[in-house]
Amino acid sequence: MKDLMGMMKQVGQMQARLKEMQDDLAKSEIEGQSGGGLVHLTVDGRGEVKRVRIDPSLMKPDEVEILEDLIVAAAADARAKVDNIMQTKMSEITGGLPLPPGMKLF
Template sequence: MKNLGEMMKQVQAMQSRMAEAQAKLEQATVTGQAGGGLVKLTMSGKGAMTRLDIDPSLLKPEEKDILEDLIVAAHSDAKNKSETMMAEEMKSLTGGLPLPPGLKLPF
Protein backbone atom coordinates (compact mmCIF):
# COMPACT_ATOMS: atom_id res chain seq x y z
CA MET A 1 0.00 0.00 0.00
CA LYS A 2 2.99 2.28 0.35
CA ASN A 3 3.22 2.58 -3.43
CA LEU A 4 -0.45 3.56 -3.65
CA GLY A 5 0.04 6.30 -1.06
CA GLU A 6 3.05 7.65 -2.94
CA MET A 7 1.17 7.55 -6.21
CA MET A 8 -1.75 9.48 -4.65
CA LYS A 9 0.69 12.17 -3.48
CA GLN A 10 2.06 12.39 -7.02
CA VAL A 11 -1.45 12.68 -8.45
CA GLN A 12 -2.34 15.48 -6.01
CA ALA A 13 0.86 17.34 -6.86
CA MET A 14 0.15 16.89 -10.57
CA GLN A 15 -3.39 18.24 -10.14
CA SER A 16 -1.96 21.36 -8.54
CA ARG A 17 0.58 21.78 -11.34
CA MET A 18 -2.17 21.24 -13.93
CA ALA A 19 -4.24 24.05 -12.42
CA GLU A 20 -1.19 26.31 -12.63
CA ALA A 21 -0.55 25.21 -16.21
CA GLN A 22 -4.15 25.94 -17.20
CA ALA A 23 -3.87 29.45 -15.79
CA LYS A 24 -0.57 29.90 -17.63
CA LEU A 25 -2.09 28.69 -20.91
CA GLU A 26 -4.98 31.13 -20.59
CA GLN A 27 -2.45 33.97 -20.45
CA ALA A 28 -0.25 32.66 -23.27
CA THR A 29 -0.87 33.53 -26.90
CA VAL A 30 0.18 32.09 -30.23
CA THR A 31 -0.01 33.77 -33.63
CA GLY A 32 -0.58 31.87 -36.85
CA GLN A 33 -0.13 33.42 -40.26
CA ALA A 34 -0.83 32.68 -43.88
CA GLY A 35 -0.11 34.25 -47.23
CA GLY A 36 3.33 35.42 -46.19
CA GLY A 37 1.90 37.36 -43.25
CA LEU A 38 -1.03 38.92 -45.11
CA VAL A 39 -3.39 37.25 -42.62
CA LYS A 40 -2.42 36.87 -38.97
CA LEU A 41 -4.57 35.25 -36.31
CA THR A 42 -3.84 35.28 -32.58
CA MET A 43 -5.23 32.68 -30.19
CA SER A 44 -5.00 32.10 -26.47
CA GLY A 45 -3.21 28.98 -25.30
CA LYS A 46 -6.66 27.50 -24.68
CA GLY A 47 -7.70 27.98 -28.32
CA ALA A 48 -9.84 31.13 -28.17
CA MET A 49 -9.27 33.50 -31.10
CA THR A 50 -8.35 36.91 -29.72
CA ARG A 51 -7.25 38.87 -32.78
CA LEU A 52 -7.43 38.77 -36.57
CA ASP A 53 -5.23 41.04 -38.70
CA ILE A 54 -5.90 41.26 -42.44
CA ASP A 55 -3.66 43.19 -44.80
CA PRO A 56 -5.73 45.89 -46.56
CA SER A 57 -4.57 44.65 -49.97
CA LEU A 58 -6.82 41.59 -49.51
CA LEU A 59 -9.97 43.63 -48.94
CA LYS A 60 -11.12 43.54 -52.53
CA PRO A 61 -14.28 41.76 -53.65
CA GLU A 62 -12.35 39.68 -56.19
CA GLU A 63 -10.00 38.47 -53.41
CA LYS A 64 -12.83 37.10 -51.22
CA ASP A 65 -12.07 33.40 -51.82
CA ILE A 66 -8.35 33.90 -51.24
CA LEU A 67 -9.01 35.82 -48.02
CA GLU A 68 -11.30 33.10 -46.70
CA ASP A 69 -8.68 30.42 -47.45
CA LEU A 70 -5.95 32.47 -45.77
CA ILE A 71 -8.05 32.95 -42.62
CA VAL A 72 -8.60 29.20 -42.39
CA ALA A 73 -4.86 28.56 -42.96
CA ALA A 74 -3.85 31.12 -40.32
CA HIS A 75 -6.27 29.54 -37.84
CA SER A 76 -4.83 26.11 -38.55
CA ASP A 77 -1.29 27.43 -38.05
CA ALA A 78 -2.21 29.05 -34.72
CA LYS A 79 -4.10 25.94 -33.57
CA ASN A 80 -1.10 23.71 -34.33
CA LYS A 81 1.16 26.05 -32.33
CA SER A 82 -1.32 26.07 -29.45
CA GLU A 83 -1.50 22.26 -29.40
CA THR A 84 2.30 22.03 -29.44
CA MET A 85 2.50 24.46 -26.53
CA MET A 86 -0.07 22.43 -24.56
CA ALA A 87 1.73 19.17 -25.30
CA GLU A 88 5.02 20.60 -24.05
CA GLU A 89 3.33 21.84 -20.87
CA MET A 90 1.77 18.40 -20.27
CA LYS A 91 5.10 16.71 -20.90
CA SER A 92 6.71 18.79 -18.18
CA LEU A 93 3.84 18.07 -15.77
CA THR A 94 3.65 14.32 -16.16
CA GLY A 95 7.38 13.64 -16.43
CA GLY A 96 7.58 11.90 -13.06
CA LEU A 97 4.25 10.09 -13.12
CA PRO A 98 3.96 6.75 -14.92
CA LEU A 99 0.98 7.34 -17.22
CA PRO A 100 -0.04 5.07 -20.09
CA PRO A 101 1.08 6.26 -23.54
CA GLY A 102 -1.57 8.27 -25.33
CA LEU A 103 -3.46 9.23 -22.19
CA LYS A 104 -4.75 12.76 -22.60
CA LEU A 105 -5.60 14.50 -19.38
CA PRO A 106 -8.28 17.20 -19.52
CA PHE A 107 -7.13 20.70 -20.33
Protein backbone atom coordinates in the same frame (compact mmCIF):
# COMPACT_ATOMS: atom_id res chain seq x y z
CA MET B 1 0.54 0.72 1.18
CA LYS B 2 3.25 3.40 1.35
CA ASP B 3 3.72 3.12 -2.40
CA LEU B 4 0.02 3.74 -3.02
CA MET B 5 0.04 6.79 -0.74
CA GLY B 6 3.14 8.12 -2.47
CA MET B 7 1.54 7.59 -5.86
CA MET B 8 -1.63 9.38 -4.76
CA LYS B 9 0.46 12.32 -3.53
CA GLN B 10 2.25 12.48 -6.90
CA VAL B 11 -1.08 12.40 -8.76
CA GLY B 12 -2.33 15.29 -6.62
CA GLN B 13 0.83 17.29 -7.33
CA MET B 14 0.51 16.54 -11.04
CA GLN B 15 -3.10 17.71 -11.04
CA ALA B 16 -2.09 20.96 -9.32
CA ARG B 17 0.67 21.56 -11.88
CA LEU B 18 -1.76 20.75 -14.70
CA LYS B 19 -4.27 23.30 -13.39
CA GLU B 20 -1.52 25.91 -13.06
CA MET B 21 -0.32 25.17 -16.61
CA GLN B 22 -3.85 25.50 -17.98
CA ASP B 23 -4.34 28.82 -16.18
CA ASP B 24 -1.02 30.18 -17.46
CA LEU B 25 -1.71 28.99 -20.97
CA ALA B 26 -5.20 30.54 -20.95
CA LYS B 27 -3.58 33.93 -20.28
CA SER B 28 -1.05 33.57 -23.09
CA GLU B 29 -1.52 34.71 -26.65
CA ILE B 30 -0.34 32.66 -29.60
CA GLU B 31 -0.24 33.97 -33.14
CA GLY B 32 -0.83 31.99 -36.28
CA GLN B 33 -0.28 33.35 -39.74
CA SER B 34 -0.77 32.52 -43.37
CA GLY B 35 -0.23 34.00 -46.79
CA GLY B 36 3.37 34.83 -46.06
CA GLY B 37 2.33 36.99 -43.10
CA LEU B 38 -0.59 38.74 -44.81
CA VAL B 39 -3.07 37.27 -42.31
CA HIS B 40 -2.37 37.07 -38.57
CA LEU B 41 -4.74 35.45 -36.10
CA THR B 42 -4.16 35.60 -32.35
CA VAL B 43 -5.69 33.02 -30.01
CA ASP B 44 -5.42 32.38 -26.29
CA GLY B 45 -4.21 29.11 -24.82
CA ARG B 46 -7.70 27.63 -25.08
CA GLY B 47 -7.75 28.36 -28.81
CA GLU B 48 -10.26 31.21 -28.59
CA VAL B 49 -9.72 33.89 -31.24
CA LYS B 50 -8.70 37.23 -29.78
CA ARG B 51 -7.60 39.24 -32.83
CA VAL B 52 -7.44 39.03 -36.60
CA ARG B 53 -5.14 41.28 -38.61
CA ILE B 54 -5.47 41.30 -42.39
CA ASP B 55 -3.15 43.12 -44.76
CA PRO B 56 -5.16 45.73 -46.70
CA SER B 57 -3.82 44.36 -50.00
CA LEU B 58 -6.14 41.37 -49.52
CA MET B 59 -9.27 43.53 -49.34
CA LYS B 60 -10.46 42.96 -52.89
CA PRO B 61 -14.06 41.94 -53.61
CA ASP B 62 -13.00 39.41 -56.24
CA GLU B 63 -10.60 37.65 -53.82
CA VAL B 64 -12.96 36.93 -50.92
CA GLU B 65 -12.47 33.15 -51.16
CA ILE B 66 -8.70 33.55 -50.97
CA LEU B 67 -9.06 35.71 -47.86
CA GLU B 68 -11.42 33.20 -46.26
CA ASP B 69 -8.96 30.38 -46.93
CA LEU B 70 -6.10 32.41 -45.47
CA ILE B 71 -8.08 33.09 -42.29
CA VAL B 72 -8.82 29.38 -41.89
CA ALA B 73 -5.15 28.55 -42.51
CA ALA B 74 -4.00 31.14 -39.94
CA ALA B 75 -6.45 29.69 -37.39
CA ALA B 76 -5.12 26.18 -38.05
CA ASP B 77 -1.54 27.45 -37.64
CA ALA B 78 -2.40 29.10 -34.31
CA ARG B 79 -4.21 25.99 -33.06
CA ALA B 80 -1.25 23.78 -34.01
CA LYS B 81 1.05 26.08 -32.03
CA VAL B 82 -1.28 25.91 -29.00
CA ASP B 83 -1.35 22.11 -29.24
CA ASN B 84 2.44 21.99 -29.50
CA ILE B 85 2.86 24.22 -26.43
CA MET B 86 0.38 22.11 -24.46
CA GLN B 87 2.10 18.89 -25.47
CA THR B 88 5.49 20.26 -24.41
CA LYS B 89 4.15 21.48 -21.07
CA MET B 90 2.31 18.20 -20.46
CA SER B 91 5.53 16.32 -21.10
CA GLU B 92 7.24 18.49 -18.48
CA ILE B 93 4.46 17.84 -15.96
CA THR B 94 4.27 14.09 -16.51
CA GLY B 95 8.04 13.74 -16.57
CA GLY B 96 7.91 12.34 -20.07
CA LEU B 97 5.54 9.58 -18.97
CA PRO B 98 4.03 8.29 -22.22
CA LEU B 99 0.25 8.54 -22.37
CA PRO B 100 -1.82 6.17 -24.51
CA PRO B 101 -2.58 7.56 -27.99
CA GLY B 102 -5.56 9.89 -27.95
CA MET B 103 -5.55 10.31 -24.17
CA LYS B 104 -5.58 13.94 -23.15
CA LEU B 105 -5.42 15.27 -19.63
CA PHE B 106 -6.66 18.74 -20.56
